[in-house]
Amino acid sequence: MKKENSAGGTKYGMVIDLDKCTGCGVCTVACASENNVSVLYDESDKTRNINWLQVYMVTNGKKFPETQIAYIPRPCMQCDNPPCVPVCPATATDRDPNTRIVSQIYTRCIGCRYCMAACPYHARSFNWFDPSFPEGMDRYLSPEVSPRMRGVVEKCTFCHHRFMRAKAKAFSEGRRELEENEYIPACVEGCPVKAITFGDLDNPGHKVSKLIKSPDVFRLLKKLGTEPKVYYSTGKSWIRRMADNSLEGEFKQPNGQKPRE
Amino acid sequence: MDLALIPNGVRRCSLKTFAPWMLLWLALIAWGLVSALLCLYKGLNQTNMNHYFAFGLWIVFDLSVIALGAGAFFTGFLTHVIGKAFIPSCVEDLKAVINAAVVIGFICYSSAIAMLGVDIGQPIRGWFIFWHANVHSMLTEVSFCITVYLSVLTIEYLPIIFSNRKLKEIPEIDIFGNNLHHIVALFAAAGAFLSFFHQGSLGGMYGVLFGRPFAFREGLFIWPWTFFLFILSAIAAGPSFTMLCIWITQKVTGKELVKRSSFALLAKISGWLLTTYIILKIIDTISWAYGVVPRAGLSFMDFYREPYGLWLFIAEIGIFGIIPAIILITPRFREKDGLLIIGALMNVTGIVLNRFVFTIQTLAIPVMPFDKFMTYFPTWQEWGIAVGALGYGILLFSLSYRYLPLFPQEVELNPIAVSGNTAKDF
Numbered sequence: 001m002k003k004e005n006s007a008g009g010t011k012y013g014m015v016i017d018l019d020k021c022t023g024c025g026v027c028t029v030a031c032a033s034e035n036n037v038s039v040l041y042d043e044s045d046k047t048r049n050i051n052w053l054q055v056y057m058v059t060n061g062k063k064f065p066e067t068q069i070a071y072i073p074r075p076c077m078q079c080d081n082p083p084c085v086p087v088c089p090a091t092a093t094d095r096d097p098n099t100r101i102v103s104q105i106y107t108r109c110i111g112c113r114y115c116m117a118a119c120p121y122h123a124r125s126f127n128w129f130d131p132s133f134p135e136g137m138d139r140y141l142s143p144e145v146s147p148r149m150r151g152v153v154e155k156c157t158f159c160h161h162r163f164m165r166a167k168a169k170a171f172s173e174g175r176r177e178l179e180e181n182e183y184i185p186a187c188v189e190g191c192p193v194k195a196i197t198f199g200d201l202d203n204p205g206h207k208v209s210k211l212i213k214s215p216d217v218f219r220l221l222k223k224l225g226t227e228p229k230v231y232y233s234t235g236k237s238w239i240r241r242m243a244d245n246s247l248e249g250e251f252k253q254p255n256g257q258k259p260r261e
Numbered sequence: 262m263d264l265a266l267i268p269n270g271v272r273r274c275s276l277k278t279f280a281p282w283m284l285l286w287l288a289l290i291a292w293g294l295v296s297a298l299l300c301l302y303k304g305l306n307q308t309n310m311n312h313y314f315a316f317g318l319w320i321v322f323d324l325s326v327i328a329l330g331a332g333a334f335f336t337g338f339l340t341h342v343i344g345k346a347f348i349p350s351c352v353e354d355l356k357a358v359i360n361a362a363v364v365i366g367f368i369c370y371s372s373a374i375a376m377l378g379v380d381i382g383q384p385i386r387g388w389f390i391f392w393h394a395n396v397h398s399m400l401t402e403v404s405f406c407i408t409v410y411l412s413v414l415t416i417e418y419l420p421i422i423f424s425n426r427k428l429k430e431i432p433e434i435d436i437f438g439n440n441l442h443h444i445v446a447l448f449a450a451a452g453a454f455l456s457f458f459h460q461g462s463l464g465g466m467y468g469v470l471f472g473r474p475f476a477f478r479e480g481l482f483i484w485p486w487t488f489f490l491f492i493l494s495a496i497a498a499g500p501s502f503t504m505l506c507i508w509i510t511q512k513v514t515g516k517e518l519v520k521r522s523s524f525a526l527l528a529k530i531s532g533w534l535l536t537t538y539i540i541l542k543i544i545d546t547i548s549w550a551y552g553v554v555p556r557a558g559l560s561f562m563d564f565y566r567e568p569y570g571l572w573l574f575i576a577e578i579g580i581f582g583i584i585p586a587i588i589l590i591t592p593r594f595r596e597k598d599g600l601l602i603i604g605a606l607m608n609v610t611g612i613v614l615n616r617f618v619f620t621i622q623t624l625a626i627p628v629m630p631f632d633k634f635m636t637y638f639p640t641w642q643e644w645g646i647a648v649g650a651l652g653y654g655i656l657l658f659s660l661s662y663r664y665l666p667l668f669p670q671e672v673e674l675n676p677i678a679v680s681g682n683t684a685k686d687f
Contacts, residue, residue, distance in 0.1 A: 047311035047312055047313055047635070048306070048311050048312065056629075056631055056632075058631045072631065083470065083471055083472035086395070086397040086398060086469070087398050087399070087400065087466075087469065087470070088395055088398055088400075089390045089394070089395055089398045089400040089401040089404060090386070090389040090390050090392075090393045090394070090395065091393045091394070091395040092389075092393070108386075108389055108393055109382075109383065109386075110381050110382065110383050110386045110387060110389050110390065111305075111381045111382020111383045111386075112380075112381050112382075112400065113310075113315035113316065113382070114315075114398070114400050114466070116312065116315035117315045117316055117470065117473070117623070117624060118470050118472055118473070119472060120472035120473060120628035120629065121472075121628075121629065122312060122313070122629075122632065124312070125312055126305075126312060126315065126382065127382070128304060128305055128306040128310075128311070129304060129306050130304065149383075150304045150382070151304060151305065151381075151382025151383040152382055152383060153382075220629060221472075221628060221629060223556060223557050223558050224471060224472055224474070224557060224628070225471060226471075226472060241630075242630050242631050243630075244558055244630070245557055245558035245559045245563070245628075245630055246558040247555060247558055247559070247560060250558060
């Protein structure tokens, strides 16, 4: 790991501010249209539709008037210790040592779905059907992203093609490094309330590297050791409690803060 | 009509009786083929699997038949590899069942591989596992070993096929069959090596899932404890399954095909292995419940929700684990035919339950606290492929029994009387 960093690699990640997120779903739409995500004949089948970035609605479970709701957008966590990568028998998914982005090679995937069984975040979708797009929508497909065929697994790639595009532009201008906001995924760009901050987690000059030091920041299922590179931020302890499973009395506020409900 | 093909010194039913029996199993195979074609042509949307249940009935069935087919390699290992040197008194009893065990093993492995061919989303790319092999994946190890082991089983099956009366008349085949028979110990050893690894890797497949606390286990070096438990449970269930199949054949044909002492030996082997397995499984469960589970912030009962409730745990380890272990290791119990068969059946059921639990329950339990607990029920196409595999198994076993000398003791145990033959022929 250290070797990779010293070789000048980046560690792309994001912080999603749950207190800003309104659950509008623009990130999901931006993601789907950017990445040519196929539309199911029945999109109400949420256990089979293709969804790279799912927005979960959670509530504090209290009755009116104390009810509170929040939304948790869930892209691929781009784990630094990904449970999906070592299990793939055909090496169709890998973690890029330079960007630390977890890739998926659709033309190599055999569709065994072992990676889906390994991922506790349900960040991976299998193409149960042939890809289809409503009439007219096929004209808006992005030429930068290959549509996926039936029988393979797909997932969020942090819009890797955007990284390639930004890198090509930088190289053409004689630069080796990308500026902070030169490469951002479509969900980050689309969010109307700027709830998602994206950048190099290891670069002290990038905003994300400062944000992740905040006591309000946490990760999903941290105890499992997957080391996600998607962080969340909230000041509300009831939301934070939902980030991981905890035994009774185990959950503690970070840095001795008082719980804010 | 097919008298010339039937082995010397044994009696078989007429083709008129045999044909409808075959038709029944052919019908199941047809159901399986229709289902397979639908899945291959239209895709896996023909199943009830989804993003939550990435694995379903087929993986449960695959894991179960591979465990039950372990009778082939383990009996082969005992007979040909360690038999003469360490357990010479048992060799004769083992030789009486080895042919049947090999055929059962071949059926189990070939049907498992055929089902996997439908189960993967891109069957045409199946060979990518070998071409782009990821050596860190337990599934790669499983795929390599079961493919090679199926070839070993084919080589072990060939001498049995070549011992058919008509085939034996062809000198080349007879010599080839004899030659294969002489080196069978080599293949038995290779089969044992391959099987130990893939049975283990099937358990390892679940044990390495550190994102799924229900399945995750610590272990020794790269092997989680499930690796060793799956090997043990497979070799405990395999002989029981072989025994059950032979017992069913005896009941259907109305003949004694192997001596009682063979059953007693298989039951004893099964029983002691099952006892060892159940003790280790209980230790493993306790250490998991006090280690992996609380570290993931969960409690034991978080994993048992209806319909996959605590009853499943009690059934797997208690009813279908401890009870058959007691039945099979107690000489007084296993001497009684009824108890012996009940013990073997319970043993097999327990191991199938174990594979079910590791596949279905692992996927049913949400890991994210705000996620849903899911349930799953297979479609008729999924059942079709499983039932088709069953039909294929019974059909191939029936054909093997009818035309091949599957049971070396059959002639001795069922002498053909000059008149008044009392045995019901099949």
